[in-house]
Amino acid sequence: MAGTHPTDPIAEAFESHRERLRAVAYRMLGSHADAEDVVQEAWLRLSRQDTDTIDNLGGWLTTVVGRISLDVLRSRRTRPEVSFGDQLPEFTVTLDEPPAPEDFVALGDSVGLALLTVLDSLRPDERLAFVLHDVFAVPFGEIGTILGKSADATKMLASRARRKVQAAQQPTSAGRQQREVVQAFLAAARDGQFEQLLQVLHPEVKFTVHTPNGTFVTLGATEVATRARVAGSAARGHAATVNGHPGVISWSEDGTPLSLLAFTVADGRITEITALVDPDELALMDLPDPV
Structure with missing residues (x-):
């Protein structure tokens, strides 16, 4: 040293x-x-x-x-305090078993x-x-x-x-309800159900996406709902806990991580989504193996 x-x-x-x-x-x-x-x-x-x-x-x-x-x-x-999605945080990710x-x-x-x-x-x-x-x-x-x-x-x-x-x-009903809200969002994003998306998104929701080309932030339920397709592909991913938040991790067929999402849920609505889709950043993380 x-x-x-x-x-x-x-x-x-x-x-x-x-x-x-x-x-x-x-x-x-x-x-x-x-x-x-x-x-x-x-x-x-x-x-x-x-x-x-x-x-x-x-x-x-x-x-x-x-x-x-x-x-x-x-x-x-x-x-x-710095907001959860303002900068790339250190992620602690565990699968939900x-x-x-x-x-x-x-x-x-x-x-x-x-x-x-x-x-x-x-x-x-x-x-x-x-x-x-x-x-x-x-x-x-x-x-x-x-x-x-x-x-x-x-x-x-x-x-x-x-x-x-x-x-x-201890597992709580609140935790289960948060996971159900996230699953409802993912299903609606996958199927392109705009009205269902608006039902589970807080009017002032913040969506932060970390990509190879930079970090992009979208604010507001209507705007986020129109850009939710990036999250829809995660509907086939595996439920995970990301820094204590409900999340989803997806892998490619060869086991390479494709995306990592973390959701903040309050009063039955999603208030914040952080998505990481930068392959280089994902490769550097200590992520669980595919299941």
């Missing part, structure tokens, strides 16, 4: 912790790029530290990464079904307490040091976060 030397024992020790540190930062921030930046900052801080004062390097680094990640999360809360509930809670080294989306609903201190304790088994006392709270207060934060995460896992 930049700034390290292969014969430097501190650099070698840091490298032995790199994967775990990256995993901690990614689960905190939901962005590989941000996680890499956090890990690099942790290395810079270690390089300025008198390592003779560090009894437990792994614990020290986890604390540093936790603190940096917490600062990033808190700074995000002070900035205006969900794993057993225990697979979702016992995350191991995987991100989980839509865990990052769930974690985004937590306060930064709740997210830190949950990720470090429930995913990485960091003691509450050490987490409390990062947060400036007692071990008992930190335990309460983790418990509150755990309840929110577990509640988000």
Whole structure:
């Protein structure tokens, strides 16, 4: 890595912790790029530290990464949110044959079904307490040091976060209804049923398509309905969950991804559609294999 030397024992020790540190930062921030930046900052801080004062390097680094990640999360809360379709987000895609509930809670080294989306609903201190304790088994006392709270207060934060995460896992009638709205839209788009499309589209719906030639945004139910054919081809795709939203992924006959769609549904109508049909972007994504 930049700034390290292969014969430097501190650099070698840091490298032995790199994967775990990256995993901690990614689960905190939901962005590989941000996680890499956090890990690099942790290395810079270690390089300025008198390592003779560090009894437990792994614990020290986890604390540093936790603190940096917490600062990033808190700074995000002070900035205006970017709409889901305004720029190409990092997509977390899973097919809709969900794993057993225990697979979702016992995350191991995987991100989980839509865990990052769930974690985004937590306060930064709740997210830190949950990720470090429930995913990485960091003691509450050490987490409390990062947060400036007692071990008992930190335990309460983790418990509150755990309840929110577990509640988000449970299948809900709202989730099923959202999927039904999406299926109705896809069927109407496939068959060219204009009036049916208008029934399931919010009057101010936003349709963002990422193509090889750029990103194009269409606003309004009438305009989106007239351009819905690009989504109609996805009706033969496979239902998926995309960043916690109902979605659809389609493949060509040779297994190459053709399109990825994500829908936002509120009060029985689609308020936002994001479509990715750029082959180069699709090829770079970690997408499920065809079924």
